[in-house]
Amino acid sequence: MNQKRSKTSLLFDEDRAKNYDRFSQIWMPNYDVFCDWIPSILANKYLRRGDKILAVGCGTANEIISLLHSNEVWHITGIDPSLEMLKVAKEKLKAYPTVSLIHGYVNDLPRIASFDGATLLLVLHFLPDDGQKLSLLKAISGRLHRGAPLVIADIFGDKTALESNLNFLVSTLSGKVNPTEILERQQKIRNTIHYISEKRLEQLLQAAGFSSPHRLFQSTIYGGWICTKL
Ligand SMILES: C[S@@+](CC[C@H](N)C(=O)[O-])C[C@H]1O[C@@H](n2cnc3c(N)ncnc32)[C@H](O)[C@@H]1O
Secondary structure: OHHHHHHHHHOOOHHHHHHHHHHHHHHOOOHHHHHHHHHHHHHHHHOOOOOEEEEEOOOOOHHHHHHHOOOOOOEEEEEEOOHHHHHHHHHHOOOOOOOEEEEOOHHHOOOOOOEOEEEEEOOHHHOOOOOHHHHHHHHHHOOEOOOOEEEEEEEEOOHHHHHHHHHHHHHHHEOOEOHHHHHHHHHHHHHHOOOEOHHHHHHHHHHOOEOOOEEEEEEOOEEEEEEEEO
16 A cells, blocks of 8 residues: 555655646647536536535646535535645645645545535546555545545557547647657557446446446546446
8 A cells, every 4th residue: 555655645746746737738628628518517416505525646636626616505525645746736735624635545545425416537547457456446446435526537548549639639739838758748648547448447337336427528638427326
């Protein structure tokens, strides 16, 4: 467990945390649009005023800010293993003292169903599919009430789909991003990201006690889904 901890939290050191928001705007086209949809989607069908949402791997709090900009009054808890990312999140959330930020992993939370909904945005693709993805999904499932929605965003696809979507992504960046950065990032996605197909995501979600995911967003290599705890 300790080894897994240091590996994943090392991914987001101080430099990466400081540059993350700039990086995500360049490398995740329309991701902000997806984040802005989340509150309306949750409010229309799944959540009520006063409900509790767990933002897993909240990083610099992008999804939390979107949730706060809705008219709903939800109680939001963000959790992340990277102190550096949480430092940036804390600064951005200064005006919202009611948001709780926790340094740690979902398994550190009491194993009781205490949340009405959760987000897992751009986290799962960092975990190998050797039991670690399933274990995180089970940990989340164990903290949710029956019927609670889980919103996911992740890099996805089989190898062929990933390659062609990666080419589309790169073509949107030419002239805007330094070619060396483009090459390095392409290599990182190919070699260090544990992307999976949508079919595999469905299997993992079902094994963790969720419904089949409904894809409601795609932008090149990135997908966005919603499912519910059964
Ligand atoms: C790419 S950032 C995404 C941040 C934010 N969710 C967003 O969409 O902008 C990934 C975050 O996942 C966190 N993370 C890594 N491993 C994790 C794990 N096992 N459980 C929860 N969060 C994890 C990292 O520390 C990092 O802050």
